[in-house]
Amino acid sequence: MLELxxxxxxxxxxxxxxxxxxFAPGRExxxxxxxxxxxxxxxxxxxxxxDESGILAGAIRYWPVCVAGxxxxxxxxxxxxxxHQGEGLGAYLMRNSLAVARADGWDRVMLVGDAPYYAxxxxxxxxHVQMPPPTNPDRVLGHDxxxxxxxxxxxxxxxxx
Numbered sequence: 001m002l003e004l005x006x007x008x009x010x011x012x013x014x015x016x017x018x019x020x021x022x023f024a025p026g027r028e029x030x031x032x033x034x035x036x037x038x039x040x041x042x043x044x045x046x047x048x049x050x051d052e053s054g055i056l057a058g059a060i061r062y063w064p065v066c067v068a069g070x071x072x073x074x075x076x077x078x079x080x081x082x083x084h085q086g087e088g089l090g091a092y093l094m095r096n097s098l099a100v101a102r103a104d105g106w107d108r109v110m111l112v113g114d115a116p117y118y119a120x121x122x123x124x125x126x127x128h129v130q131m132p133p134p135t136n137p138d139r140v141l142g143h144d145x146x147x148x149x150x151x152x153x154x155x156x157x158x159x160x161x
Contacts (some may be wrong), residue, residue: 058090098121
């Protein structure tokens with residue numbers, strides 16, 4: 001049985017260790033990290049999943065960004081410990097956090113990722129949104145938390161004020 005809780009400051013380094021385990025070295029060189037640098041993840045949306053022994057099984061983080069001046073959520077990273085992969089934990093973290101974001105009044109969420117994987121959660125390519133380079137535009141995806149939230153948004157993704 002896994003317990004999902006909001007990430008706290010006490011979880012920070014353990015989550016960072018999980019991210020190091022799950023992602024390639026140099027992950028912090030990606031453009032999305034420049035948008036996050038010095039900005040804390042959004043409390044209440046960023047979450048951790050722990051097993052019955054309290055061991056970290058997975059984590060998901062959200063960050064505030066702006067797209068052409070409009071507020072948006074930047075989802076990521078999402079990570080599942082190798083011993084829990086294939087159990088549906090990543091999908092659970094995704095679905096739960098999107099529901100919380102919607103309930104908290106957010107209109108739109110974006111990420112940089114694999115379109116075939118994230119399509120099952122409602123993410124589609126954002127053709128008119130530009131992440132800082134180097135980012136493959138085919139991997140810039142968005143999801144409407146309120147209907148039509150991305151319809152009139154076009155421009156560059158920038159750090160939140």
